[in-house]
Amino acid sequence: MTLAAGCGSGGGEGGGDAAGGGAVTVQAANGAVxxxxxxxxxxxxxxxxxxxxxxxxxGSQVVAVDEYSDHPANAPKTKLSGFKPNxxxxxxxxxxLVVLSDDMNGIVKALEKVKVPxxxxxxxxxxxxxxxxxxxxxxxxxHAEQARKLTDDMRARIxxxxxxxxxxxxxxxxxxLDNQLHTVTSSTFIGQVYGLxxxxxxxxxxxxxxxxxxxxxxxxxxxxxxxxxFLADTKCCAQNAAAVAARPGWQNLTAVKKDGVIELDDDLxxxxxxxxxxxxxxxxxxxQKAPAAQ
Amino acid sequence: MxxxxxxxxxxxxAATSAAGLLIGAAxxxxxxxxxxxxxxxxxxxxxxxxxxxxxxVLFELRLPRVLMAALVxxxxxxxxxxxxxxxxxPLADPYLLGAAAGAGVGATLVIVVTPGDPTYTVPLAxxxxxxxxxxxxxxxxxxxxxxxGSGAAVLVLAGVAVSSFLAAVQTFVQQARTDELQQIxxxxxxxxxxxxxxxxxxxxxxxxxxxxxxxxxxxxxxxxAVGDEEASSLGLSATxxxxxxxxxxxxxxxxxxxxxxxxxxxxxxxxxxxxxxAGGSYRIVLPLSLLGGAAFLGLADLAARSVxxxxxxPLGVVTAFVGGPFFVAVLRATRRQVDP
Numbered sequence: 265m266t267l268a269a270g271c272g273s274g275g276g277e278g279g280g281d282a283a284g285g286g287a288v289t290v291q292a293a294n295g296a297v298x299x300x301x302x303x304x305x306x307x308x309x310x311x312x313x314x315x316x317x318x319x320x321x322x323g324s325q326v327v328a329v330d331e332y333s334d335h336p337a338n339a340p341k342t343k344l345s346g347f348k349p350n351x352x353x354x355x356x357x358x359x360x361l362v363v364l365s366d367d368m369n370g371i372v373k374a375l376e377k378v379k380v381p382x383x384x385x386x387x388x389x390x391x392x393x394x395x396x397x398x399x400x401x402x403x404x405x406x407h408a409e410q411a412r413k414l415t416d417d418m419r420a421r422i423x424x425x426x427x428x429x430x431x432x433x434x435x436x437x438x439x440x441l442d443n444q445l446h447t448v449t450s451s452t453f454i455g456q457v458y459g460l461x462x463x464x465x466x467x468x469x470x471x472x473x474x475x476x477x478x479x480x481x482x483x484x485x486x487x488x489x490x491x492x493x494f495l496a497d498t499k500c501c502a503q504n505a506a507a508v509a510a511r512p513g514w515q516n517l518t519a520v521k522k523d524g525v526i527e528l529d530d531d532l533x534x535x536x537x538x539x540x541x542x543x544x545x546x547x548x549x550x551x552q553k554a555p556a557a558q
Numbered sequence: 559m560x561x562x563x564x565x566x567x568x569x570x571x572a573a574t575s576a577a578g579l580l581i582g583a584a585x586x587x588x589x590x591x592x593x594x595x596x597x598x599x600x601x602x603x604x605x606x607x608x609x610x611x612x613x614x615v616l617f618e619l620r621l622p623r624v625l626m627a628a629l630v631x632x633x634x635x636x637x638x639x640x641x642x643x644x645x646x647x648p649l650a651d652p653y654l655l656g657a658a659a660g661a662g663v664g665a666t667l668v669i670v671v672t673p674g675d676p677t678y679t680v681p682l683a684x685x686x687x688x689x690x691x692x693x694x695x696x697x698x699x700x701x702x703x704x705x706x707g708s709g710a711a712v713l714v715l716a717g718v719a720v721s722s723f724l725a726a727v728q729t730f731v732q733q734a735r736t737d738e739l740q741q742i743x744x745x746x747x748x749x750x751x752x753x754x755x756x757x758x759x760x761x762x763x764x765x766x767x768x769x770x771x772x773x774x775x776x777x778x779x780x781x782x783a784v785g786d787e788e789a790s791s792l793g794l795s796a797t798x799x800x801x802x803x804x805x806x807x808x809x810x811x812x813x814x815x816x817x818x819x820x821x822x823x824x825x826x827x828x829x830x831x832x833x834x835x836a837g838g839s840y841r842i843v844l845p846l847s848l849l850g851g852a853a854f855l856g857l858a859d860l861a862a863r864s865v866x867x868x869x870x871x872p873l874g875v876v877t878a879f880v881g882g883p884f885f886v887a888v889l890r891a892t893r894r895q896v897d898p
Contacts, residue, residue, distance in 0.1 A: 444740075444751075473867070478866075480870070481863050482752070486584065486611060486615050487584035489611055512618040516610045
C-alpha cells in the first residue's frame with residue numbers, strides 16, 4: 265500500500281489499471297475539463313456518480329460524498345449537499361476532482377475559481393448518456409478500462425433481460441414518483457427504460473401540457489386502468505401494494521386485482537448508474553408475470 | 559335578507575357544481591353521470607351504463623372533489639368576510655393572522671417527522687397549527703396592545719409578525735429535509751385533488767359549526783361597523799363579538815387549510831365582489847360569501863383539472879392568477895375611498 269502511494273505521485277503505475285499521473289481531458293456538461301493528474305481526493309455530490317465511482321474501482325480515491333450517496337454502504341458519507349452545495353465545505357475536503365450532477369447555486373463557477381477540476385455530469389436523458397457519463401468518470405479517474413467493462417456488462421445484462429421478456433404485449437403502465445401522482449412520460453430517461461419492453465405509458469397524454477414529469481389527475485389515472493403500476497415511492501412516501509389498493513376508487517383496477525402493483529426501490533428507479541440493470545430486471549420480471557393484454 | 563341575490567348565488571353554485579360533476583379528466587358521458595347520480599336516490603332504479611371503474615371515478619373521486627372545493631371555497635370566503643368585519647379593513651383575509659403560516663408549519667413538521675403516509679396526519683397537524691398561529695398572534699396582540707384602544711391594528715401587526723416567523727420556521731425545516739421537498743411544495747400550492755369522503759367527514763362538523771356561528775353574528779358585525787362606541791351604547795360588547803368572530807373565522811380557515819393546503823385570494827376576492835354587487839351589510843355579505851366562495855373555488859378547481867388535462871395545475875396557482883391582479887385593483891379602489 266505504502267509503496268503504491270509512494271510511486272503514485274511519481275508518475276508510474278498508480279495501482280490497478282489506473283493510468284497514473286498523465287493529464288486527461290474529459291468533455292463534460294461544463295465544457296472540456298482537464299484533470300492534470302490522476303485524482304486522489306475525489307468529492308462526489310451525486311448518488312449516481314458515487315455508485316459509478318465505486319463500481320469502476322475508483323472508490324479508494326473518493327474522500328467525501330454527499331448526504332444522499334447511500335450506495336455502496338462504505339462510501340464516505342458527509343453532510344455535504346448536492347441541492348445546496350457549499351463551496352467552502354467542499355474545498356474543506358481538499359478535492360482534486362469534484363463530480364456533480366446539478367449546477368446549483370453557481371457551484372461549478374465557484375469551484376473553477378479556486379482551480380478545482382469539476383465534472384458536471386447531469387441526469388441522463390437516454391441510455392447512451394448514462395454509458396457516456398460512466399466512461400467520462402473512468403477516463404477522469406484513471407479507470408477507463410473498468411468503465412468500459414462496466415458499460416459493456418450493463419448493456420449485455422439489459423439486452424438479455426429485454427430479450428427474455430416477451431415484448432410488445434401492449435400492456436399499459438403507470439410509474440409513480442410520489443403519492444401526489446407525479447409521474448414520468450415516455451420522453452424521460454425512466455420512460456425510455458420502460459419503452460425497451462414495448463410498454464405503453466398512460467401519462468403520455470399529459471406530455472404536451474405538462475412536460476416530462478406531469479402530475480396526473482386521479483380520475484384520469486383510474487379511468488386509464490393501467491395493467492402495471494410501478495411504485496418508485498416506497499421509501500419516500502411509504503407506498504406499497506396494500507396502500508395503493510386502499511386508495512379511494514382504486515380497488516377495481518386491473519393492476520390491483522391481478523397483482524400488477526410492483527414495489528420498486530426508489531433509488532434504483534431514479535439513478536442512471538451501474539445498478540440500472542437491476543431496475544430493468546425488476547420491470548422485466550413484472551412484464552413476464554403479467555397476463556397479456558387482450 | 560333580500561331573497562334575490564341569495565337565489566342568484568344558489569343558482570350559481572348549483573351551476574358550477576353541475577359543471578364540476580359533468581366535466582373531468584376521465585371523460586364520462588354526461589347522460590350516464592346524471593343517471594348514475596339519480597340512481598343514488600332512494601327508490602330509484604336506473605341503469606347508467608357506467609362500468610365499475612367509472613362509477614368509482616364518479617362517486618369516490620369526482621363527487622367528493624366537487625364537494626370539497628365548495629366546502630373549502632365557502633369556508634375561506636366566509637372567514638375572509640368575518641375578518642374584514644372584525645378589523646373593519648377590506649384587505650383582511652384568513653391568511654393575515656398567522657392561520658395559514660401556522661398550518662404550514664404543522665403540515666411541514668408532520669411530513670418531515672412521520673415515516674408513513676402523511677395523507678391523514680397532515681390535516682390534523684395543519685388544523686392544530688392554524689389555531690396555534692392565530693392564538694399566538696392574538697396573545698401577542700393583546701399583550702402589546704393592552705394599554706391602548708387600537709386593538710385591531712396591533713393584532714394585525716402581531717399576525718404579520720407571527721406569520722413571517724412561522725414561515726421562516728417552515729423554510730428552515732424544509733431546507734434541512736430536501737427529501738420531502740416535493741411533498742411540502744405540493745401542499746403549499748394547495749388543491750382538492752386528493753379529496754375523499756373520509757376527509758370530508760373529518761372537517762364537515764367544524765365547517766357547519768363555524769358557518770352557523772358566523773351567520774348568526776352578521777347583525778352584530780353591522781353594528782360594529784358603525785363604531786365601537788355606538789356598539790357599546792347599544793349594550794354590545796365589541797370585544798366579545800370580535801373574539802367570537804375571530805376564533806370562528808379561524809376555525810373555518812383551519813378546516814379549509816387542513817384538507818386543501820394553501821389556497822390564497824379566495825378570502826379577499828369573493829367578499830369584495832359580493833360587497834360590490836349586493837351591498838355592505840354583513841347579514842348579506844357573510845352568506846353570499848359562503849355561496850360565492852363555494853362557486854368560485856368549484857370553478858377554479860374545474861380550471862385546475864381541465865386546462866392541462868390529464869395533468870393537473872395546483873389550485874393555489876389558479877386562484878392566485880385571478881386573485882393577484884384583482885387584489886391590486888381593490889387596493890387602488892379602496893385607497894381612494896379610505897384616504898382622507
